[in-house]
Amino acid sequence: MQNADFAVDVQGLSKVYDGKVRALDGVDLKIEAGNVFALLGPNGAGKTTLMRILTTQIKPSSGKASVFGCDVVRGESSVRRLVSYVPQEIGVWTDITGYENLLIYSKLYAIPSDKRRKTIDEVLGIVGLWDVANSIVKTYSGGMIRRLELASAMLTSPKIMFLDEPTIGLDPSARKAVWERLWSFRKERGTTIFYNTHYMDEADQYSDMIGIINRGRVVTVGTAESLKDSIGKDMIVFSLQNHSAADIPMERITALDSVYGASVEGSELSVLVRDTESSLPSTVKVLFEAGVAIEKISVAKPTLDQVFASYAGPQAEKRDGVRQVRAVRRLIRRG
Amino acid sequence: MRNMAVMIELEVRRLRHDWAELYGRAIQPLLWLGVFGPIMSTIRAIPTGGVPYIDFITPGVLLQSVTFVSIHYGINIVWERESGILKKLLVIPGPRYSIVIGRAMASGLRAIFQSLIILPVALLIGVRFVPNPLYFVLAIVVIFLISGGFASFSILIASFMKTRERFMGIGQSLSFPLLFTSNALYPLSIMPPPLQFIARLNPMSYVVNAVRGLTITGDISNLAVDLLAVGIFDVAMFVAASISFKRVIE
């Protein structure tokens, strides 16, 4: 039982699909037991692939991974007894009731028959699906289906839950509902949670640790705060009077010693700096020399979006998210 | 073993919520018996060994509909891959083949219900069955087994298909050739030799023979061979489907 103190321990993990697609390219990752860990990355970054390897569905091409000390290849049956998993797509049968779904899963997980009813009622209570338990799942909303999936993942009281994009396609209030249930469950049981997401605010708000994954590599891991600090302690926001982006000498600004990065949005120029005191004068000087008129200056903390852009590149737009949402909705309708 | 039982229970629960599908699927075979059969029997062109033509084709028609449903099962698996269900089933404790075989047996269960709808109607149409409960039960067991075999066969094919649409085309076009290249609608003896050869390789011929013997003619002199053929087919398909299942996963 080496490394048993880590809930997840991944070393040099790679996965190549069909000898062509390199979905994971040397992932190193350690997650402590009891943490809520958010793996944040754009579509196609390899999040699902990593999660499927950790839950023993597919085999890695090279490298090692273990869950609570059990190797995901050699000890796959031990791993399966520790984990539960909610796929990115729908993982419940939509042509039977919510209760029946939980009953089937509780039997597949060999929950003793005298405890089944109690366990199911308990998780139905946690996710707040009591009153619709006997309706066919097809009649549920997207948020209710997600909560039913969480319930099925809670049935076995797993040591670690793997959730692949648990709130994809949900509106903000349904997302909030999902997280409130999940958060109270983990507070009560101390379950480790590993989830994938491409929503920055979700990772920011609901996590102990965040890992950023891009093109098959986990590029950085830390708390939301430490990640924000790592790209610069402060963010200076200049409100500009003439807002033609072409006028702004971006290259000269980013070339400054104490500047980590800069971006323009509308009439606002945001500059990430080590500290405002030493960076402000030089930045203002550059803008002044370029003839850019400043209307207002304010100082803020950087957001996770900027952290993400600085590690994963600015291409990580929400566009893919929308496409996935549609795909999931389609699945729900088709039933 | 437990996983297989749960898969069957799941199927019962799904059927309970959707009886309509079961009845819907029984319509086509009943058309065969109610329309095609009587017309063909007025011609009296096919030697059936003294059995009325409708009676002669009843086992084949029944098995065609069972095969159709079983092959359709592969579509289910491809669909479950597109949804997350299959991924989730992969994470439950227990061997993978229990999922494959469990699903195949669930298909067998559907086949039994299907038969229990078609057979009474056939009786009403005037088909005369062998009045032997033991034979009847045995026939149902054979139907259950072959349905499992064809469902595995369809999982095997599904494992080569990336999308459900593509599978639909292939899956649906399989059940009729199986029917026509068997002894379901005409005895082997009147087939041209090449077709006879194919019919002998077609597992459908053996099941039809077994079910016909058990339910219509009462002649079970070939039953052992038929059961052996069905058994070999099933085991081969269970193994092949379990192995190819890997491809479905990735």
Ligand SMILES: Nc1ncnc2c1ncn2[C@@H]1O[C@H](COP(=O)(O)OP(=O)(O)O)[C@@H](O)[C@H]1O
């Ligand atoms: N089953 C598969 N076969 C081939 N390529 C795949 C498969 N699953 C994922 N990929 C590819 O691997 C890369 C990573 O995908 P994935 O792990 O699903 O990313 P994410 O979950 O972050 O969106 C993508 O380029 C994707 O197209």
Ligand SMILES: [Mg+2]
């Ligand atoms: Mg994914």
